[in-house]
Amino acid sequence: GENVEQHPSTLSVQEGDSAVIKCTYSDSASNYFPWYKQELGKRPQLIIDIRSNVGEKKDQRIAVTLNKTAKHFSLHITETQPEDSAVYFCAASRSGGSNYKLTFGKGTLLTVNP
Amino acid sequence: DAMVIQNPRYQVTQFGKPVTLSCSQTLNHNVMYWYQQKSSQAPKLLFHYYDKDFNNEADTPDNFQSRRPNTSFCFLDIRSPGLGDAAMYLCATSRAVLGGGRTGELFFGEGSRLTVL
Numbered sequence: 001g002e003n004v005e006q007h008p009s010t011l012s013v014q015e016g017d018s019a020v021i022k023c024t025y026s027d028s029a030s031n032y033f034p035w036y037k038q039e040l041g042k043r044p045q046l047i048i049d050i051r052s053n054v055g056e057k058k059d060q061r062i063a064v065t066l067n068k069t070a071k072h073f074s075l076h077i078t079e080t081q082p083e084d085s086a087v088y089f090c091a092a093s094r095s096g097g098s099n100y101k102l103t104f105g106k107g108t109l110l111t112v113n114p
Numbered sequence: 115d116a117m118v119i120q121n122p123r124y125q126v127t128q129f130g131k132p133v134t135l136s137c138s139q140t141l142n143h144n145v146m147y148w149y150q151q152k153s154s155q156a157p158k159l160l161f162h163y164y165d166k167d168f169n170n171e172a173d174t175p176d177n178f179q180s181r182r183p184n185t186s187f188c189f190l191d192i193r194s195p196g197l198g199d200a201a202m203y204l205c206a207t208s209r210a211v212l213g214g215g216r217t218g219e220l221f222f223g224e225g226s227r228l229t230v231l
Contacts, residue, residue: 034219034220036220042224043204043222043223043224043225044157044204044220044222045222046219046220049219089156089157101147101159101162101169102159102220103159104156104157104158105156106155106156107154107155107156
């Protein structure tokens with residue numbers, strides 16, 4: 001099955017700095033890579049996703065890059081704000097057939113210091 | 115306008131006493147999932163339904179069962195909770211088309227936090 005490794009497990013940055021979280025996956029057939037943000041005590045929520053037919057996707061201050069050859073993808077947050085503080089999970093899955101399940105990384109606790 | 119609703123939000127049970135957690139959705143999504151999330155860990159998939167087709171993860175203990183009586187509702191039954199089953203249980207939904215090839219966004223409920231005494 002799929003295995004997703006995520007680094008770092010914790011990340012502390014100053015407000016305004018950039019944050020980068022990296023993930024690798026094992027299943028070369030995986031083609032969908034979402035990122036979820038989970039604030040303390042709340043549900044995970046999708047913040048951005050990328051499919052294997054593109055290499056980069058941006059949405060305001062957040063961006064995701066994908067390197068299919070190396071089987072890794074990264075989340076970039078620019079101009080961080082205190083409200084970006086949360087646990088971020090990467091995930092991977094392959095679509096088609098009846099395989100609709102995501103495999104999550106272990107998460108990164110991001111702390112943005114004012 | 116909650117779209118995935120879980121009940122109860124907090125459940126306290128005794129060791130070995132059966133528990134049922136419920137999930138309802140207003141999204142009309144055909145796929146429903148149950149994840150277990152322990153403190154400071156990633157969500158771990160227990161099982162999922164594609165319509166009425168049940169898909170169990172190989173490492174999900176037999177102690178965990180699920181029912182999906184209709185599109186909108188899904189239940190997680192823990193037959194004999196142990197101390198190690200204390201966790202947040204997250205229900206999620208997505209829309210997928212068999213053979214359509216595209217995995218959709220997962221919408222999570224707020225979770226049910228289970229405490230086992």
